[in-house]
Amino acid sequence: MKILVPVKQVASLDEDFVLGEDGAVSSQDLDWQLNEWDSFSLEAALQLNEGEDGEVVAVTVGDEQVEQNLRSCLAKGADRAIRVWDDSLRGADALAIASVLAAVARSEQPDLVLCGVQSSDAVESATGVALAGLLDLAHVAVVTGIERAGERLTVQRELEGGVVELLGVSLPCLLTVQTGINEPRYASLRAIKQASAKPLDVSSLADVGLDAGTVAAHAGSHTTQLHEPTLTAGATMIEGGTAEIAARIAEIVKGAMSA
Amino acid sequence: MSGVIVLGEARRGELRPVSLELIGAARAISEQGAGPVTVALIAADAETYVEQVNRLGVQEVLVVPTPQPQFEAHVTQAALEALIEQRRPSVVLAGHTIDSLGFAPAVAARGGLGFASNVTGASWGEQGLRAQRGAYGEKLIAELDFPDKQTVLLLLRPGAFAPAEGSGSASIERVELDLAGRARTEHLELRDPPTGDVDITKADFLLSIGRGVEDEDQVAELERLAERMGATLSASRPLVDAGWIDAARQVGQSGKTVTPKVYLALGISGAVQHLVGMSKAQTIVAVNSDHEAPIFGVAQFGAVADMFEVAAELERQFE
Ligand SMILES: Cc1cc2nc3c(=O)[nH]c(=O)nc-3n(C[C@H](O)[C@H](O)[C@H](O)COP(=O)(O)OP(=O)(O)OC[C@H]3O[C@@H](n4cnc5c(N)ncnc54)[C@H](O)[C@@H]3O)c2cc1C
Numbered sequence: 001m002k003i004l005v006p007v008k009q010v011a012s013l014d015e016d017f018v019l020g021e022d023g024a025v026s027s028q029d030l031d032w033q034l035n036e037w038d039s040f041s042l043e044a045a046l047q048l049n050e051g052e053d054g055e056v057v058a059v060t061v062g063d064e065q066v067e068q069n070l071r072s073c074l075a076k077g078a079d080r081a082i083r084v085w086d087d088s089l090r091g092a093d094a095l096a097i098a099s100v101l102a103a104v105a106r107s108e109q110p111d112l113v114l115c116g117v118q119s120s121d122a123v124e125s126a127t128g129v130a131l132a133g134l135l136d137l138a139h140v141a142v143v144t145g146i147e148r149a150g151e152r153l154t155v156q157r158e159l160e161g162g163v164v165e166l167l168g169v170s171l172p173c174l175l176t177v178q179t180g181i182n183e184p185r186y187a188s189l190r191a192i193k194q195a196s197a198k199p200l201d202v203s204s205l206a207d208v209g210l211d212a213g214t215v216a217a218h219a220g221s222h223t224t225q226l227h228e229p230t231l232t233a234g235a236t237m238i239e240g241g242t243a244e245i246a247a248r249i250a251e252i253v254k255g256a257m258s259a
Numbered sequence: 260m261s262g263v264i265v266l267g268e269a270r271r272g273e274l275r276p277v278s279l280e281l282i283g284a285a286r287a288i289s290e291q292g293a294g295p296v297t298v299a300l301i302a303a304d305a306e307t308y309v310e311q312v313n314r315l316g317v318q319e320v321l322v323v324p325t326p327q328p329q330f331e332a333h334v335t336q337a338a339l340e341a342l343i344e345q346r347r348p349s350v351v352l353a354g355h356t357i358d359s360l361g362f363a364p365a366v367a368a369r370g371g372l373g374f375a376s377n378v379t380g381a382s383w384g385e386q387g388l389r390a391q392r393g394a395y396g397e398k399l400i401a402e403l404d405f406p407d408k409q410t411v412l413l414l415l416r417p418g419a420f421a422p423a424e425g426s427g428s429a430s431i432e433r434v435e436l437d438l439a440g441r442a443r444t445e446h447l448e449l450r451d452p453p454t455g456d457v458d459i460t461k462a463d464f465l466l467s468i469g470r471g472v473e474d475e476d477q478v479a480e481l482e483r484l485a486e487r488m489g490a491t492l493s494a495s496r497p498l499v500d501a502g503w504i505d506a507a508r509q510v511g512q513s514g515k516t517v518t519p520k521v522y523l524a525l526g527i528s529g530a531v532q533h534l535v536g537m538s539k540a541q542t543i544v545a546v547n548s549d550h551e552a553p554i555f556g557v558a559q560f561g562a563v564a565d566m567f568e569v570a571a572e573l574e575r576q577f578e
């Protein structure tokens with residue numbers, strides 16, 4: 001089975017970030033990592049193909065600095081990786097990214113696409129199901145279990161409150177994978193070394209048959225401004241050393257419990 | 260080409276509370292000029308919820324029956340696409356809920372709609388619709404607009420908008436759509452989560468721990484601290500995912516909603532899905548090493564400190 005795994009490198013703001021005069025975040029203030037959800041979807045793909053004659057292809061829409069993440073997917077066991085980039089894609093939203101991934105999927109023709117439920121920086125929770133829509137693929141969002149019998153999958157969809165729905169769906173399809181579905185593996189040092197020999201294909205928008213204008217037309221929204229939240233409430237901060245902090249917390253707790 | 264369509268959401272015979280929040284938000288933007296409010300109920304038992312969604316400001320309720328009794332993402336997707344095609348609304352509002360995540364992004368992508376998820380603010384003005392959502396893991400707010408989009412679909416965050424009140428005088432219309440054969444998944448069963456050894460929703464004092472915890476041994480230490488303080492131990496999702504804590508102790512969207520007298524959060528960042536489960540606690544105290552952690556936005560008391568140093572000192576305080 002050929003499984004396509006779209007992975008994203010996410011940016012978290014470090015503790016001392018400053019918002020620039022122009023309302024933009026400086027890339028120096030960002031820590032980059034593989035999106036937590038995507039390590040679970042990659043692991044799910046690797047497990048589904050264990051002992052099978054298949055292929056796991058990791059794909060990302062991102063600039064050169066995300067390549068390290070693709071290499072780590074290769075080190076964990078992905079067979080191939082694809083990176084698509086154009087500078088016009090910086091800041092692109094879920095629908096725009098989905099249109100690029102759709103172009104890749106159309107040429108790869110996977111049996112299964114496994115996305116993450118969400119990316120921890122943008123929290124759009126939209127790219128996967130938008131991609132399924134564009135490809136007209138059957139889809140299930142927020143999946144915590146996958147079992148395969150031939151062309152048929154039985155999947156668990158996790159609802160609010162931890163209720164689970166069991167449902168059947170046939171290949172080809174797209175699932176968005178939730179954390180906790182498995183235990184993502186680490187790559188061995190040897191695998192990390194070998195990963196540099198695995199194919200990592202770099203494409204431009206033109207290579208996948210797109211151009212900046214077409215992608216921009218898919219975008220669902222346009223960001224007019226970024227700003228810090230204005231806290232209406234917000235905590236009273238306890239100052240001092242840890243002993244003082246603990247003493248104050250003990251006082252607050254005892255007060256609140258006896259009130 | 261105007262008006263607001265609200266998608267009501269129900270499960271297991273009950274209207275989900277977010278539905279009323281969507282109507283509240285729709286009424287507000289309607290009063291700002293977005294046009295009349297229509298509530299669409301896409302479900303086999305849609306009739307059941309008509310009176311509950313007939314609130315002040317709702318002009319019309321659409322009952323859209325589905326062939327199958329349970330929610331099915333592709334059926335709802337087809338129904339919503341048909342409604343948008345027939346009515347051409349300016350705005351469609353649905354909840355940022357698990358069900359919506361299964362169809363709304365597909366509807367938006369296929370229809371070339373304006374779209375934003377996890378929306379915490381919306382307004383209508385001369386330039387049309389504007390919306391607010393978090394960025395960079397909620398540390399910043401992004402202001403959005405939707406130039407050149409005829410219809411904009413927003414997924415509103417549960418809890419972010421005031422619910423609609425009063426009773427309305429909407430007209431009720433039954434809309435028969437051809438939805439047979441649109442399902443692409445087969446419902447097998449619904450399973451409730453296993454009841455664990457403890458019911459954290461009954462506890463007055465929760466000591467709640469998050470990914471500040473780095474290994475399983477530390478969980479045992481914090482469990483002893485909880486016992487000593489007279490607290491019940493609860494946790495954020497990553498510790499449950501790691502298998503270090505029983506799922507029955509998870510607080511948040513996919514866990515339990517708790518309202519204890521005291522919620523002491525150690526090493527929890529305050530992701531939306533965690534906050535929906537605990538923001539109504541009476542007193543929230545948070546300890547986090549990052550002064551920008553969003554949890555400080557809902558806590559009454561906060562301390563920027565190492566949770567293990569504070570835990571060690573708390574042991575002494577509760578000797
Ligand atoms: C559909 C869905 C449902 C979900 N349901 C839930 C749910 O029910 N409950 C839930 O909790 N999450 C849920 N999540 C996950 C949620 O998005 C977050 O990933 C999760 O809440 C993060 O947990 P955390 O705060 O413990 O971890 P992190 O976000 O990693 O935060 C850890 C925090 O600890 C701080 N820290 C680290 N070391 C220390 C130290 N030594 N001392 C003090 N502070 C320290 C860090 O500064 C950071 O703020 C759900 C996600 C999805 C998509």
Ligand SMILES: Nc1ncnc2c1ncn2[C@@H]1O[C@H](COP(=O)(O)O)[C@@H](O)[C@H]1O
Pocket residue numbers: 005006007008009035037038059060061062094097114115116117118119120122123124125126127128
């Ligand atoms: N730039 C990207 N490249 C590849 N996959 C992505 C990208 N952005 C999002 N995804 C996929 O979409 C999922 C959900 O992200 P989001 O919709 O941004 O919350 C991620 O877990 C990835 O599987």
